[in-house]
Amino acid sequence: MTVISKFLSQSSVVANFSRKQGTKKATLAGCLLIAAAVYGAKKCPHIFDVLRRKGTSNESLQLSSTDQAAVVTDKKEAEENIPRTNRTIRSKKSPAVNKVFFEQIRFLLKIVIPGVWTKEFGILSLHTLSLICRTFLTIYVASLDGKIVKTIVQKDAFKFMLQLSKWIGIAIPATFVNSLIRFVESKLALALRTRLVDYSYQKYFHNQTYYRVSNLDSRLTNADQCLTDDINVFSQSLAHLYSHLTKPLLDIAIMTFTLYKLARNRGASSRIPTLVAVVVVCVTAKVLRAVSPRFGKLAAEEAKCKGELRYMHSRVISNAEEIAFYGGHNIELSALQQCYRSLALHLDIVFRKRLWYIMLEQFLMKYVWSAAGLVMAAIPIITATGIKADGTCVNDDPDGGVSERTQSFTTARNLLISAADSTERMMSSYKEITELAGYTERVHTMLSVFDDIKEEKYVRNTVSFNDGRSSAMLKISGKVSDCDNGIFIEDLPIITPNGDVIVPELSLNITPGTHLLITGPNGCGKSSLFRILSGLWPAYRGNLKKPATKHMFYIPQRPYMSRGSLRDQVIYPNTVGDMKAKGVSDKNLEEILSLVHLQHIVNREGGELQFYSVLRVLCCYI
Incomplete structure (x- = not known):
């Protein structure tokens, strides 16, 4: 700014402008320079990136034309072989409320609520009906509060007892509806979870996906975490968020109309209170959205840390005997402690971010909104003309309209409190929506990976080729077919899921009645061949003819004991x-x-x- 001001002062002196013209032109020049600086700051990273790429391309010019063609071909083949879901995962930003989130949530909603004539839609309809009933009960209770206060001001004991009996009588259905809302919300979450679990389990156990997802693909490190905790939290968050959005919307719409009618009945204008409400809510929304942490990314990272911790515990349980033989408890202990510290550190960061955000949120929604609500309730009463809707004057009452104003103020205040509470829940729901975006991203990614595995599209972090090059994945071009007269293998390579080539090419014919014993050192491909025959590993090249799966039986190296007798x-x-x-x-x-x-x-x-x-x-x- 100092350089800009000096430049402006020097230019104005040299040009010998008048003070007024110099000020205008200096201001304009300063604005232009600031805009250019901002634009340059935005574009500098891109410029440096382009220069870096250009330098890399200049270095690559030293390669021969054959090498360049090979690199381009390999790059294109790798891009073509990468599954579409993996490209989305790489290019996608952290979970947020954006177009990607709405596409993912729409995809999952079609799974959990497949149609109108389903159990889930019936529970959802009952839940909506209970929320509507609760809104009208809130309005009726607010009007009863105003009538009770009016009878107290009028010192009418009989009417007071009558209104009080109505108030107690309405408490029974009101408490039942409150309990019904929680009950139906829990039932809805359970129904959504059941539907999503059934859908996910069918995909998980189809075509040996449960094996391929952890051995042939590296995108899901904790499938059990996604199938249990992530689906559970997603279902609960979705059902809870529906309540926290539907009821506030109904409350705001119906209570605003009720307050409008109340103001009209007293001959007061509703423009100023409406303007105050709109300004306060809009300013609050802008401020909270500007300072809101990225709760979606934080929720997804928390679920990932929990999955890693659970995975470490499961490793210890599965390999307890081996760890005990080797005496590796100290290493496993340090690994568990490291995973837990990562989770604890992340939770501490979340708590710190929530501290200041909740403080600002409570200040705006509790105190600022309460003050605005008092202003909104007082303005119609202060500016009222005193003419009722039936043409009578409120001053015709025995107490000069005091009881009428007290009733109106009490009713309006209760309605405003309910409307403010509904608006507060809607504003605070943005945090829950961003968290839902994180869980939605994890569940959607899991199902997308299952779909890719079904189509035999695998992604590994590192894949090794014969010539030392690496890519994202290998292209599966082998042909596998069923036959009844033996096992015929032609030019079939044995390649591990990591891309390590064990056998470049294998040709073998086994006819019925033939006994074949395969021997060799560890890692020569004995078990790997049977994994390819059973369909656990793909055939990357060559031809493979074998009997159908129902006509072959494999005995694994590790005996497996199922549950049962x-x-x-x-x-x-x-x-x-x-x-x-x-x-x-x-x-x-x-x-x-x-x-x-x-x-x-x-x-x-x-x-x-x-x-x-x-x-x-x-x-x-x-």
């Missing part, structure tokens, strides 16, 4: 219903137990667990 263990993955449909009895299962020498199954040992897998193979061919 001994019968359930033996017939897994079939159910008891499948067993009865095939005509298999418990006697048949006992015969199979004798084939693998497990008659003494009651005294089983850990080493015999692998025999269960053999039992399952035999049961499949009964």
